[in-house]
Amino acid sequence: MPIQVRGEVLDVRRAGAYYVLSITAPGIPESFRPGHFVTIGIGGEESSLILRRALAIHQVQSRGVYGGTIDVVVGVHGQGTRWLSERHRHDFLDIVGPLGKPFVLPKEGVPCLLVGGGYGSAPLFMLAEQLRERGCRVDVVLGASSEDKLYGVLDIKRVSSMLTITTEDGSSGTKGRVTDVLPSIMEHNNSAVVYACGPMGMLEAVAAVAAEYRAYSQCSVEEAMACGIGICMTCVLPVIGEDGRTRMLRSCVEGPIFRGDLVRWAEIGTVPADALGAPELDAS
Amino acid sequence: MSRAMFGRTAGSAAALPGVDMSANLGSLAMPSPVLTASGCAASGRELDQFFDITKIGAIVTKSVMLRARSGRPTPRMCETPSGMLNSIGLQGPGIEHFIEEDLAWLTARGARTVVSIAGESVEEYGKLAQKLRAVEGVDAIEVNISCPNVAKRNQVFACDPELAANVILTVRRQSDSQTPIFAKLSPDVTDITEIARSVVRAGVDGLTVINTALGMVIDVETMRPALAGVTGGLSGPAIRPIALRCVWQIRQALPDIPILGVGGIRTGLDALQFILAGANAVSVGTMTFNDPSAPFRVQNELAGELADRGFESVREAISYGHRGAEVFGLESEGETEPE
Numbered sequence: 001m002p003i004q005v006r007g008e009v010l011d012v013r014r015a016g017a018y019y020v021l022s023i024t025a026p027g028i029p030e031s032f033r034p035g036h037f038v039t040i041g042i043g044g045e046e047s048s049l050i051l052r053r054a055l056a057i058h059q060v061q062s063r064g065v066y067g068g069t070i071d072v073v074v075g076v077h078g079q080g081t082r083w084l085s086e087r088h089r090h091d092f093l094d095i096v097g098p099l100g101k102p103f104v105l106p107k108e109g110v111p112c113l114l115v116g117g118g119y120g121s122a123p124l125f126m127l128a129e130q131l132r133e134r135g136c137r138v139d140v141v142l143g144a145s146s147e148d149k150l151y152g153v154l155d156i157k158r159v160s161s162m163l164t165i166t167t168e169d170g171s172s173g174t175k176g177r178v179t180d181v182l183p184s185i186m187e188h189n190n191s192a193v194v195y196a197c198g199p200m201g202m203l204e205a206v207a208a209v210a211a212e213y214r215a216y217s218q219c220s221v222e223e224a225m226a227c228g229i230g231i232c233m234t235c236v237l238p239v240i241g242e243d244g245r246t247r248m249l250r251s252c253v254e255g256p257i258f259r260g261d262l263v264r265w266a267e268i269g270t271v272p273a274d275a276l277g278a279p280e281l282d283a284s
Numbered sequence: 285m286s287r288a289m290f291g292r293t294a295g296s297a298a299a300l301p302g303v304d305m306s307a308n309l310g311s312l313a314m315p316s317p318v319l320t321a322s323g324c325a326a327s328g329r330e331l332d333q334f335f336d337i338t339k340i341g342a343i344v345t346k347s348v349m350l351r352a353r354s355g356r357p358t359p360r361m362c363e364t365p366s367g368m369l370n371s372i373g374l375q376g377p378g379i380e381h382f383i384e385e386d387l388a389w390l391t392a393r394g395a396r397t398v399v400s401i402a403g404e405s406v407e408e409y410g411k412l413a414q415k416l417r418a419v420e421g422v423d424a425i426e427v428n429i430s431c432p433n434v435a436k437r438n439q440v441f442a443c444d445p446e447l448a449a450n451v452i453l454t455v456r457r458q459s460d461s462q463t464p465i466f467a468k469l470s471p472d473v474t475d476i477t478e479i480a481r482s483v484v485r486a487g488v489d490g491l492t493v494i495n496t497a498l499g500m501v502i503d504v505e506t507m508r509p510a511l512a513g514v515t516g517g518l519s520g521p522a523i524r525p526i527a528l529r530c531v532w533q534i535r536q537a538l539p540d541i542p543i544l545g546v547g548g549i550r551t552g553l554d555a556l557q558f559i560l561a562g563a564n565a566v567s568v569g570t571m572t573f574n575d576p577s578a579p580f581r582v583q584n585e586l587a588g589e590l591a592d593r594g595f596e597s598v599r600e601a602i603s604y605g606h607r608g609a610e611v612f613g614l615e616s617e618g619e620t621e622p623e
Contacts, residue, residue: 001335006578041574048366050520080363096576103594214607226361226368227573229333231326233346233372235359248354248375253330269512270357277375278351 002099002229003027009091010066016148018119019074019085020058022198028097029060031066035220035257036102038070038097039150039228042080053080054225054252056123056197070097073122073151088235099228103127103195103218110137110192113185113215114160115178115206117198118144119151123220127195128159137161139189143178143202147171162189179205186213193218200268207260217260223251238264238272246275303587304597307341307565310464312424314396314565315342317598318555318583321546322347322400322426322468322492323372325579327386331572332393335580341565342396343364345386347428349401350408350415352378354421357512362501367520367548368570369499374402374431379415391421398466400456402428409451413458425463426544427488429496430470432517442470442495446481451528451579452486454620466544468492469530471523476530477537490542492526492567493534519570524548528561535562535603550578552585559586559598560605 007023014020029040039052059071074084087093106112112131114124121142122126128138140160143152143168145168146147151173157163164181165173174181179202185191186209194210196203197220210217223235230253239249248271249255271278307317319341325331328343337343355375362369376382379401390397399422401552403409409427416422429451430442452467459465467474467483471494480491496517501510509515527547534543545563549555550571558566568579575581586598595601 004334004575048521050366050571051363051368052574094575185585219494224359224361224371229576230330231324231354232361232370232573233323233326233375234358234370236355236358236360236375268358271354275354277354277378279354 001031002097004094004096007093007095008239009087010069011089012085012087015073015151017075018137018151019076020071021074021084021087022069022071023093023095023203023284024066024068025070025095025097026068028070029062029096032057032060032070032098033102034130035100035102035123036098037228037256038072038095039099039225040072040084041094042083047247049080049083051080051226052096052228054228055204056220059126059264073119073145075119096228100252101254102116103257105130105134106193111137111139111189111191112139112195113189113191114138114142114180115182115194115196115198115202116142116151117178117202118149120198120202120220120222121151123197124195125152125156125159128156132159137189139185139191140164141166141178141181141185143167143198145169177205178202179209182206182209183213186215191215194260196220199203200265203260204265207263207265211261218257219260219263220256221251221258222256225252228252237268238270238275240264246272248275300560302596303591304599305583305587308600309424309466309544309565310460312342312396312398312464315339316341316563316583317559318579318586319398319565319567320344320572320579321430321567324569324572326396327382328390328393329386331510331579335386336574337395338393340579340583341397343390343422344398344426344470344567345382345390345400346376347374347400347402347431348376348379348382348412349403350372350379350411352376352381359510359512362510362516364518364520365522367518367522368573369501369511369516369518369590370496371511371516373513378414383415383419387421397421398424398426400468402430402431403451404609406454407452410454410458413594417458417460422463424466425455425459426466426468426492427451428468428495430468432470432472432496432498432515440470440472440480442468443473445479448479449482449486452483452488456487464489466490466492467561470495471497471526471530475535480534480541482540484538485542490544490564491534492544493530493545494523494547494565497523497526500550516578519548521548521571522549524554528557528611531558532561533562535606548580550574552582552587552589555582555586556589556601559601560603562603562606564602
């Protein structure tokens with residue numbers, strides 16, 4: 001169950017194009033599972049930026065001098081994330097979490113492939129650790145437009161059996177996109193589950209490759225959210241249910257992790273005509 | 285009493301001796317004048333994780349329609365200065381599922397519930413009211429005649445006094461006579477008091493003032509409207525002065541009608557402004573997205589602000605901002621003058 005806590009910033013450090021914030025968040029690490037996210041209030045109590053920003057939980061520590069702490073990785077896209085990147089040690093933040101449904105882990109020690117686009121790698125670190133604890137082989141592919149937009153290359157190397165890097169400009173690793181290297185890795189390592197976090201276009205492509213190799217895929221989507229707790233209905237996308245029916249699901253509470261084969265990627269940003277309650281059918 | 289006690293971090297209502305927070309909206313009696321707002325609380329379940337929803341005035345549920353509805357495509361939301369624009373399009377499960385699942389949960393939980401309904405025609409509003417007849421847990425009905433995110437935007441019922449009155453007449457006829465009915469009004473009209481008078485004549489028990497104001501943002505990257513629905517409803521502190529003005533005008537025009545004030549309420553002081561302007565109770569809407577404990581926090585802050593000003597009850601403060609105005613012939617009765 002999510003809680004709302006006042007967290008103290010312990011550290012803000014630069015990592016390539018990103019910022020990593022360590023924040024006290026008593027109570028959140030205790031119920032954290034990889035894939036969960038938090039939302040953080042922006043600009044204080046009088047702020048004109050009223051929407052919280054959603055960030056994947058990167059690391060948690062439930063013990064230590066500061067009690068429970070969390071790390072989040074911030075990419076600066078606009079005013080809100082810039083404000084976050086400019087926080088200092090001892091500043092306080094309004095934090096709600098852990099939110100969302102976490103990654104589903106395999107019961108057996110099957111080979112897994114983790115794919116991160118840009119700072120989409122953030123939630124994959126603790127996932128990798130937990131998969132290894134279950135005896136899974138963990139291969140990782142990190143991709144970005146350029147080297148500075150890769151996150152956590154050295155750290156993830158420690159928890160992965162094989163790490164492959166791709167950049168679109170060739171400044172690091174293989175020149176190209178993550179999907180260029182996926183087929184050979186999946187074939188070589190017999191990956192049974194693919195976990196992915198990154199831009200929607202990447203997720204769609206990764207889900208397609210996974211399906212081709214008959215692997216189970218778990219994709220962490222990035223949809224604009226206003227509340228993060230399931231009350232505003234802004235972050236919806238079309239997802240096929242167990243009954244075969246497509247529904248507009250909230251990525252904050254029914255996600256952000258979805259099975260790649262159940263998301264109707266090409267129709268994100270639309271309401272498919274056969275979705276439950278779609279206007280075209282007049283929902284009989 | 286120290287104001288600092290009721291700061292944003294105040295956690296409990298227990299430290300508020302002497303302020304009677306009980307409030308009424310028509311025949312709906314509540315222990316507090318602070319409610320959630322329709323579309324900003326779903327059906328209460330999510331918020332119950334952050335505060336005890338039975339401890340606030342009532343949960344106003346997201347407007348429910350006759351059938352399941354997918355809503356509009358994304359993007360549905362855009363942040364604006366001190367506010368946000370939304371174009372959800374009333375996504376929801378439909379009235380039957382709502383009664384069986386959401387309302388049943390709220391009733392079992394012991395929360396007071398104001399059920400918001402939205403129809404595409406006068407007949408649909410009537411059918412919705414009929415479905416809610418004799419259903420346990422419907423403490424009041426809020427008739428959303430002002431959602432801007434409907435297919436026919438030029439047919440917002442709340443923009444036409446006659447259409448608005450027709451909806452209310454129909455809902456009144458189809459509902460339990462004991463159930464108070466509120467009409468939610470739009471600020472996007474030339475004279476909101478004209479609409480208010482019209483629905484009051486049609487038999488409404490109170491007014492919810494206001495719904496969002498229609499607005500728009502253009503994304504300068506794509507150089508197209510930021511919302512898939514092109515226009516959307518503006519909410520949050522950005523519209524607070526407009527909402528407050530509407531409450532004031534309606535209170536001037538209709539001294540006795542119960543008013544539920546809504547629009548950008550973020551703090552106890554904001555809520556106090558609405559009450560002084562004539563609201564009998566207030567809804568905390570969009571700011572619940574900013575702070576999931578906002579309704580409960582605002583309630584505590586409001587109690588503190590009332591105590592600071594020497595009020596012994598919320599009731600005493602209702603319309604206090606109008607005192608001396610000829611329309612009321614009110615005397616200040618030796619109350620402590622604010623400020």
